[in-house]
Amino acid sequence: MPAGLVISAPASGVGKTTLTLALARAWRNRGLNVQCFKSGPDYIDPAFHAAATGRASVNVDSWAMDRGTIAHLVGRGADADIVLAEGSMGLFDGVAACGVSGTGATADIAEMLGWPVVLVIDPSGQAQTAAAIAAGLRDYRAGVRLAGVVLNRVASPRHEDLVRRALNEAGIAVFGALPRHAEISLPKRHLGLVQAEEQAEIGKLIDEAARFIAEHVDLDAVLQSAAKWSPQPAANGLNVTPPGQRIALARDAAFSFVYPHMLEAWRTAGAEIVPFSPLADEAPDASADVCWLPGGYPELHAGRIAANACFRSGLRGFAETRPVHGECGGYMVLGTALTDADGVRHEMAGLLGLETSFAKRRMHLGYRLAELAAPMPGHEVGARLRGHEFHYSTILAQPDTPLAVVHDATGTVIAETGSRRGHATGTFFHLIAEDR
Structure with a gap:
């Protein structure tokens, strides 16, 4: 025991x-x-x-x-x-x-x-x-x-x-x-x-x-x-729905913030995860039915991401027919541009109109409860998602259709609503679990 x-x-x-x-x-x-x-x-x-x-x-x-x-x-x-x-x-x-x-x-x-x-x-x-x-x-x-x-x-x-x-x-x-x-x-x-x-x-x-x-x-x-301690049998498993059956997952030093229980839940539900590296200029697998860009440190690699034409063009091509979702750093990379801490502006994928900057740092921290106003991979309109936000980027522009009404832990509505344009969606919070 x-x-x-x-x-x-x-x-x-x-x-x-x-x-x-x-x-x-x-x-x-x-x-x-x-x-x-x-x-x-x-x-x-x-x-x-x-x-x-x-x-x-x-x-x-x-x-x-x-x-x-x-x-x-x-x-x-x-x-x-x-x-x-x-x-x-x-x-x-x-x-x-x-x-x-x-x-x-x-x-x-x-x-x-x-x-x-x-x-x-x-x-x-x-x-x-x-x-x-x-x-x-x-x-x-x-x-x-x-x-x-x-x-x-x-x-x-x-x-x-x-x-x-x-x-x-x-x-x-x-x-x-x-x-x-x-x-x-x-x-x-x-x-x-x-x-x-x-x-x-x-x-x-x-x-x-x-x-x-x-x-x-x-x-x-x-x-x-x-x-x-004697573990008690769980009445239910993980409250997480996979975003697709075959998931192209960005995974390298710039895209590494993935909760382990999320990947476990996806695999347990029968999904297949196909990792790729944007930093190695790799595009998402063409056979995948959804692409997921997690958070990480894209601001430390912004110049390299901007220069990786194969990744950016492959991602754009993928998003023409299939959903692409980004969390926090992944959301920023789906946007139009990212300004690094030195004030240098780098062009990103351009699938969303989001533009962010680390030149003017401001901490955003806390739990988030989002009610989807538009669908995102794995979740329909009205779904209630629980997550957490922690980043220092400043929003310069967020012009697209809001993805969700997002509240902090006190119930206050916040400005980081996420975005949707075509098949692309993104949020500043990292999903932890669904309300069921």
Whole structure:
């Protein structure tokens, strides 16, 4: 029977991902089967999880997914020895309004699955106050259990002793304390961590993190704190309809933001996925019945995309007779032009009138609930889609027919409506699940 734990923290940037990867690799090195999940809408961490464990990781999200979908997804950990769910942001951070089964907070997943929480605490600039923060998180919500804490970025032995004493007095277990160790820091980018496939040394980096964690954290104590867990049969599967039977999927460094559960759902429904690389100047497979351009970092490759005539002409030809859909970065590439961070304007596919710019950056972040005003691949008019938006581009023009009425998590209508023109559609949000 597997055991489950949630890795969380009071805030972002404290070291959740590093601890998750290090624990996963350290236990794997001991011969254990380790399964990871990511709580919340994150495209990047699951790839790091897979690199650490050798097993595919998926997202679970209480705002966008119902309990049956979450149970179905975590069921893949049934044959593991230990299951780790990495949280997002702070433990209780979510949106103000409840979604399908929660607010999107990591605490929802911890309570739903009955898994205790290991907190990563960064006591920089404080000492005993770190214990007050941990105690507050422990007592904030009755259904969430705290297993203990790992201290990160401890300044000195004296500093560690002060924090440990305070935590012990509060009745909170300390599994270990990590001194500052820059060598295991993971590189970052404006949307989060640099993707695992972009780092040739990722295996060595995770191995070093595992070695470091094993020196400073009681791995046996952490493992013993996990809750034995018997996966419950899911009443339903994944609430995702494939966009077609044979899907040409853009897949390379510019188009890599695809939720793993989406691809699983498409394949489970019988769809065939045919990847192609716009950066390699490849066109979508002519035998496909739909083309899907996911998000990624097209702004970093805009000049190359603009110069790749085979890709652009092939995409235009495909869209003459068959649907093409783009999410976020893919949506931008379907547009007329993209201006990069240096102010250089690059011509895109021109299937939509959308024009975007990174020269004037503005963050767009949050859950999205869209009601389709026009059909898109796999979904008819009136379908209600749940997703998440996170980008820094500014809309310069969005002249086409709106694809949907889009609300944020508070119910407020937003301007990023998506677009439709002919067979081309696009949205700024990434689809997570359908409302059914």
